Amino acid sequence: MFPTNTRTWFTYHSAGNPDVRVYAAIPSTLSAASRILMVMHGNSRTADEFCDIWRSWATQNDYVLLCPYYDLVNWPNTGMYQMGNVFSGEDCDGTMNPEERWTFTIDLGIHQHARDGFGIVDPRFDLWGFSGGGQHVHRFMLFKPDAPVRLAIAAASGWYTAPDLTIDCPYGLDDPLLSFTQQDVVDWTNRNMIIAVGTADTVRDADLRTTPRADAQGLNRYQRADYMWNKAVAFNPSTRWRRVDVPGAAHEAKLVAQATRSLLLQGVVDSTTPDHVIRQAVVRVHPNPLAGNAVLSGEGWIGGEVTVEVFDLAGRRVASRTASAINGQWRFAWNSLATQGRIAGGCMWSAPTIASDRRSGRCWCWSRR
Numbered sequence: 476m477f478p479t480n481t482r483t484w485f486t487y488h489s490a491g492n493p494d495v496r497v498y499a500a501i502p503s504t505l506s507a508a509s510r511i512l513m514v515m516h517g518n519s520r521t522a523d524e525f526c527d528i529w530r531s532w533a534t535q536n537d538y539v540l541l542c543p544y545y546d547l548v549n550w551p552n553t554g555m556y557q558m559g560n561v562f563s564g565e566d567c568d569g570t571m572n573p574e575e576r577w578t579f580t581i582d583l584g585i586h587q588h589a590r591d592g593f594g595i596v597d598p599r600f601d602l603w604g605f606s607g608g609g610q611h612v613h614r615f616m617l618f619k620p621d622a623p624v625r626l627a628i629a630a631a632s633g634w635y636t637a638p639d640l641t642i643d644c645p646y647g648l649d650d651p652l653l654s655f656t657q658q659d660v661v662d663w664t665n666r667n668m669i670i671a672v673g674t675a676d677t678v679r680d681a682d683l684r685t686t687p688r689a690d691a692q693g694l695n696r697y698q699r700a701d702y703m704w705n706k707a708v709a710f711n712p713s714t715r716w717r718r719v720d721v722p723g724a725a726h727e728a729k730l731v732a733q734a735t736r737s738l739l740l741q742g743v744v745d746s747t748t749p750d751h752v753i754r755q756a757v758v759r760v761h762p763n764p765l766a767g768n769a770v771l772s773g774e775g776w777i778g779g780e781v782t783v784e785v786f787d788l789a790g791r792r793v794a795s796r797t798a799s800a801i802n803g804q805w806r807f808a809w810n811s812l813a814t815q816g817r818i819a820g821g822c823m824w825s826a827p828t829i830a831s832d833r834r835s836g837r838c839w840c841w842s843r844r
Contacts, residue, residue: 510538541589
């Protein structure tokens, strides 16, 4: 038995691999209907601290929280953790390791072990990673195309493996040991993944890779997130990936977690959503940022109305408004919503800081109070 609503841990064993300590938090509401959230630490390997950041929110929202700890003794370098231990060497050097040795495979084993142990019915899980964990997450979604991930959030990654078959691995997918096809990359960019980063994550700190090839993606994490997003759109204009900015946040895991966690509950466009729905639904903002008489509008929406909700960076809802959607279109002024919720300041739109669920008729954004 595990204590509830507090940080605990267990050891995960898998054949041929080092043991992994998994920090966890179990909700007091645990039942077969609970969900699983896996949180990936950064290069600092502070899985316990990441568990503390997420514990309260996760348990309050009926999530079993899992935070694997890939220690520096057994997984000491970028190739073994951020890149999933797919290759025997760094930066796609050496040979390919057997898939059962990949840390991506261990992640899946940890999820299945917890699901079986706690009797969770839902086969899916949510995946969130920050910094080196964001690198781990976006590559996990590439190398594990059939993994049952409901929503992945790759936050504040230092650099990326881009959806580009002409760029050498690890910055792209061109490598004699890899066999990704055009369709494989389309499928990757059609998975539910968010690229998130703080707007102030612009410092070239000691942990940031600053090689010429990394700098070709941008000089800081914020620019590199834009690079990755632009690469996805260039390869697949109908990509289901989303790009979320966290206004004012630097390289701060807690702030980014607080700003993105509500997406796990409300912002999912799942894999069963028809492609034509995703392609047609549009949110427009003019001017940007949202403030004063700025207009928020949308088209291609299903149903007779849409609800817009605004959250602060702590994840608290501070305003909402429901508008009629006539022939899939709706429109109103930002200050009409802001007055109801007493929002100080505005909301910066950045493709898409406002997230949306076309089928339920909901969209939301974040605002500093």
